[in-house]
Amino acid sequence: MIMTKIKIAVSGDVCTNVLTWRTFNKNTKGYKWENSPYVHSITKEGGALLLSKLVSLACEDTVVSPKLTDTTCELPKELLQSSSELDLFSVTGEENDYHKVYRVKKFLGYSGPVSGKPELLPIVNDDENADMVIIHDEGNGFNSDEEFWPLAMKSSTTAPVIIYKLNNPTIPSKLWNQIEKYYMENTIVVIDADDFRAQGVNISKSLSWERTAIDFVWQINNNPNIAFLADCYHLIIHFGVEGAIYYHKTNTTAQSQLFFLPYAFEGDSIKENQGKMYGLSSCFVAGLTANLASGIKNKEELSRSIKEGIRSGIVATQKYFINGFGENVEARDFPSVSIFMEKDNDFIYKENVQDVNIRSTTQDCQSCWYIIKDKTSINLAEISYNIVKYGEQSALKFIPIAQFGKLKTVDRTEIEAYRSIKNLITEYVSTKSVSRPLSIAVFGTPGSGKSFGVTEVASSIAPNLIVKLDFNLSQFQDLTDLTNALHKVRDVSLMGKIPLVFFDEFDSSFQGKLGWLKYFLAPMQDGVFRVGDSIHPIGKAIFVFAGGTSSTYRQFCGEDIEDKSEYKQFLSEFKDAKGPDFISRLRGYVNILGPNQTDIKWDQLYIVRRAMLLRSLIERKTPYLIDASGEAQIDNGVLRALLKVPRYKHESRSMEAILEMSRLTNAMKWEQALLPSKEQLRLHVDEEQFYRYLMYDSFFSEKTDRIAAALYNNRALLCDNNRETKQFNEIKWENINEEVKTYIYNQIRHIPGALNKINYELMSVDEQPENIKFTDKEVEILAEFEHDRISLEKKEAGWKYGVNYDEDKKTDPMLISWANLDRYYKNHIIDSIMAWPESLAKSNFKIEQLRTLCYCETQMKLRNN
Incomplete structure (x- = not known):
């Protein structure tokens, strides 16, 4: 009771x-x-x-x-x-x-x-x-x-x-x-x-x-x-x-x-x-x-x-x-x-609260645990497609997402770095009396968005108080240029505003390697600069030192140098340039990752960063490509190429350039025909790799007949010798009826999506690749996926479960769950799956592993296997 x-x-x-x-x-x-x-x-x-x-x-x-x-x-x-x-x-x-x-x-x-x-x-x-x-x-x-x-x-x-x-x-x-x-x-x-x-x-x-x-x-x-x-x-x-x-x-x-x-x-x-x-x-x-x-x-x-x-x-x-x-x-x-009490139109519901098991991680792993990996049943590539198509709010409904003004990120590394900077700036802005500027360093490759990220973070804190100033030190000729710049900073401070000062390429040469560093020590430490015999207080200001030659903080400090003698020489030069003194005056730093993969071992979220950047660019520059439901009208091939091309030569600037070079002024959809020419694309990407991803669907369609024939014939070799299967496979591909061909064509069209379920993708290559072999677990996943897909298609066409197969009554004994399916029918589907690798390889399609785990997780998985 x-x-x-x-x-x-x-x-x-x-x-x-x-x-x-x-x-x-x-x-x-x-x-x-x-x-x-x-x-x-x-x-x-x-x-x-x-x-x-x-x-x-x-x-x-x-x-x-x-x-x-x-x-x-x-x-x-x-x-x-x-x-x-x-x-x-x-x-x-x-x-x-x-x-x-x-x-x-x-x-x-x-x-x-x-x-x-x-x-x-x-x-x-x-x-x-x-x-x-x-x-x-x-x-x-x-x-x-x-x-x-x-x-x-x-x-x-x-x-x-x-x-x-x-x-x-x-x-x-x-x-x-x-x-x-x-x-x-x-x-x-x-x-x-x-x-x-x-x-x-x-x-x-x-x-x-x-x-x-x-x-x-x-x-x-x-x-x-x-x-x-x-x-x-x-x-x-x-x-x-x-x-x-x-x-x-x-x-x-x-x-x-x-x-x-x-x-x-x-x-x-x-x-x-x-x-x-x-x-x-x-x-x-x-x-x-x-x-x-x-x-x-x-x-x-x-x-x-x-x-x-x-x-x-x-x-x-x-x-x-x-x-x-x-x-x-x-x-x-x-x-x-x-x-x-739960009411209609509440601003929060229990379903909004997400949960995830906390992984145990080692200090050696830089990116062992990302909630985005544990909270999604699909791979990062599919998440990225959904971000561009439907927006972050729809695609990342259950994933932690940080927003600073117009900047959005789900990358844990970026979130932690940006929030650290935000905490520093918030504390600095709210402090009444300060005697020196707040000094922050920002590193990243050219075009990665160093200025944009920190500006959005600062503006999200005090948009009406902060005034941005930009100075590129590589363009300064002498110390007078720096003095003039500091006077402009002081002028903004005297107006009651807080200058957000970007010193771009602060690590460029001037009177030697890292020559500018020593001239910033007094302004950073004491909040003053000297002109002749006069000393001028700078006032409240935020100094942002953006690296031009160093893409990470570790690279700037020489921590990436493995050769001991080379590192010793670097350290000597670094000390002479007052590098340690400069670092001691910094209160924080951030490495901007950008849309390119920074490390093949650790950086797996680069494709998500690309997707969020691309969606942002479309929203800001071509909002008419987004329909009333919020879906971006973009060709699948264009989307795949933009997200999958291995490298953008000028990082985010290249992504922006490709969009601006496309003929989209009066377009209703970003079609392949509206992209810039190959010659123009070459300025920003490897155009051959870009076109390989772009034409993926075309390559696949052209080779469908060849893949279907190979799949039919390869499955014949794998099938057992029972009566029904043998009779089916004695018929040559050219002579089979259209219903069977349609079934195989449908299966082929869904192969890329099925492979994504086990973290593989399909690549068109110039030469025939080696065959891969699926594991028993992978075969089981693919077979169940294929069974569910066929069952759904049949049910939508009016078929229902029946003890016997009957085309007139539209009954089929296979229309039950995979777990309850007879072993004979299971083997029938499994035999077809087992034929995929060789059939695809014969048509120059390579089945390639998608990286969803970080490097150390992958190594651990290999050791356990």
Whole structure:
């Protein structure tokens, strides 16, 4: 029998929150004091009192907890009391959003009890048989005072599900020891990430979800400060209102799972102009509780309920923050039950919250784990096609994507670098008094977009404050040019703006190798430059040093040099040029990857970067090629060539040039005929390779008959000698009926897509390639795919399952799932698949492996095989 209700006991450290805010009376009549700002004040529940209220709203169950009879009456003097100042803030934080609600403007502090120890309150109508216990532990005495613990936690014979909301994860307390001794297996520990970090747990913030997740795994396995938490069966670390990590341990293994919003990173959802809210962690726990309570009633596995509860918790905290205290703090119940209800046209749903298992990685692997690889069942090439065709929002719905102004990226390396730069610039812009510029270095090949990326990042922070200036040092003739440039920088600063100064090709020669570096040391360190006997302060400025001869930071520092004697010579010259002094003044750097593959071993996302750049170019330069549904009208051959050509000679400039050179002014679709000539293409790509990808469909179509005949004949050699198959294969290709030919033609047309399913692609080559051999697992995948494709085609044509094959009745015994298919029919399809490699090779088509794993993963896979 399914339970209809359960009993939940909530307790812990308690406090009240005194909220104050001002309103302005514009009425000039009446008493003089009425023309002054009016200060309002109200007291709301806090701590375990607020938590119990949220749990009551989230669940339809019986909740017992401490109670205050009336917050408007005089409260116990020993009760802990916090004070906050409220103000009206934009709901969404957008400039054009005039809808405002009250949120916290400033936390003012606590009014502590005279004795020092805050008063605790007993649970009203406590029950030792409570099914769930929720503890709010802020380190204010509850964890050491057994008198106020829920009765269900004082008995060694009870086994409630416990949610332990821990705000101060330090040395284990008396309460922790009790839990560890009797209740550990059914306890879910919930900690806010910032509380976690406050204890010396070094988890990166707001760089990338991958980095945050990997940092957590390392810390939980190696940090002695939190070693006691590694013994938790269930541990949840929640990151703001955007994500959480669920650490689940059994007797033999430990697995960590990341839950995240793909369109936001930690801290992104709450803007500076939106204020703050207390109680976010409590709201998260309330959302979690609702799912756990439902799971208990339905006897669901605890870990499964937790995972759904995390999604609910993230959604609830988002709504809780957006609602704030409402438009009228006194007139509205707080909190609102609506934050736990799903409504039409909600701005967030549980389905928006994605999850992925966190991989264990080694430090030697530079790109071991990308969420984009784990969250998609298709290969990177197909993802890239979809990005260009349908846009990032559609193609990357479940993938973390970072956006800075017009710049979008899904490459974890770029995300982390750009967000690091953004954090630096944000901190610098918000600092009132600074004595020197913020210095950042940017490296990348010419045309990779060094200027564009950093400009968009800076503009996304303070678009009305930042003014961009560009200077190319390779064009400077002497020091006067640099002095003039710094005067222009100073002029912008004196106008109250922040100059974003690009010093392009700062690593070019001047009076010797890296000759400009020494002249930047004083401006970078002291924020001044000298002209004769005069010293001029530069003021607040952001210096961006863009490399011209070095494409990466490692190359600039000589770290890529393997020969010891060569490196020693480089280091000597580097020191003479003041290279180490220059680096010591930098506060950050970023390597811009661009649309070309930077490393065949590690860089597998270059095709995704190309796709996002190409989609951006189409949107900005030829928006008329995108129809009303958002689909880009581009020929498949053109798209394939643009994404697959091995190298662009001038990086992003070449991609842009090919689009601009195409005759698209009055075009409805980017057809092959509208591309520039081969001679013009040669300026930007290897035109022969480009045309090979471009004409892929034509090559394939021309050779369809040859491939079909070879496929038919090769399959005949592979088939067994049963009666039906033998009779079928005794007929020559020229004499078989059109229905069989059509079946084989259809199969051929779908071979490229089928090969993509096992991470292969088809390439047209000049000479006949060697045959490859599919593994048994690959054959099984291809055969099932082929079976599903044929079944769908037949069902759409009106066929249905029947014990016997009957053309008149349109029945076929093969129209069932692959798992239930008779071995005879399975072999029939498998024989056809096995004939693919040789048939394709005879027509000069090479089956080539697609790289979806990074180098070290590939090596590990080979070793395991």
